[in-house]
Structure formats: C-alpha cells, structure tokens
Amino acid sequence: MRLLNKRIAVLVEEGFEDLEFWVTVMRLQEEGAQVTTVGLEAGKTVRGKSALTAVCDVSASAARPDNFDALVVPGGWAPDKLRRYDSIKTLVHGVYAQGKIVGLICHAGLVAISAGIIPRGSRATGSLGIKDDLVNAGAVWADEPALRDGQLVWGRVVADIPAFCRELVAAIEHP
16 A cells, blocks of 8 residues: 555545546555545535535645645536635645645646646646646647646546546655
C-alpha cells in the first residue's frame, strides 16, 4: 500500500462527476489512504451527475490544510459551484501553499483558477470545455490523458481516470 496513512481531502458538491469521484476515492483507499470528503456542509448528502451519492464528512470552512497530505477535485458540474465559495478557495490555496499535491480532473481546473494556484506557463489539461479558461489563467494547454506539473496533477476526462489515478498516486507517494 503506497499511500498508507496519507490523508487526502476530496471535494464534493451537487453535480460531481460520479466516476471521477468514486473511482478516484476507491483507488486512493486501495493504496491505504485515509480519504475525507469535503463539501460545503458536513453531513450533507450530495448527488452526482449520474445519480450516485456521496456524504460530506467535513465542511470546507472547518477543514484545515495541515490536516491533509493532498487534495483532489473531481469534475462534473460541481467545480463551477465550488469555485464560488471562499472556504473552498481558501482550503485549496492553503493545501497548495503548503507544497502539497492537488489533483484536478475534467472541469476541476475551474476551482484551481479561482483559488489562484495555476503558475503562469505551467502545463495543464482537463475537459476541452475549460481549455480557454486555463489558457487565460496562464497555463499551457496539453491535450494528454494525465500529467503532473509541479504540485498539480491533471486528468482530462472520465475515459482518462486510470491514467489520472496512476499520476495522482505516484505524486502523493513522492511529492
């Protein structure tokens, strides 16, 4: 188990991409990570795009960057909602500022943009729907299934979840 005792926050909100959330969570748990779902309200059950549900373990306003070794943002419609909340942006920025890994797949780059954690000139990927947003934020678009640039691990879309999870686990194991 490559991630034994690693503590990973995974953001969740209404409209999350079911597979990007659940497959990633299960893959991290398979490697021994302790996964905490973080949302806007602790105890709230949220529904994904395809009707799977998840429960928020802790609210973003109560979560502290020091309590996690990494943070993951699944895609779907949820990132566009989450990026509007200061508690989410503060948490994501705080994890990044501490030099920890932040995983982003599909539309999750929207949260990274709003949290101000995309270094100008860094490589990024995600859903083609946010390509212009990433480029306008200073990233260099890379049409690849998954990649790592510094602390940021990027995945493109649902079909690329295996590649994203490989990059993510390797990055958390060896930050």
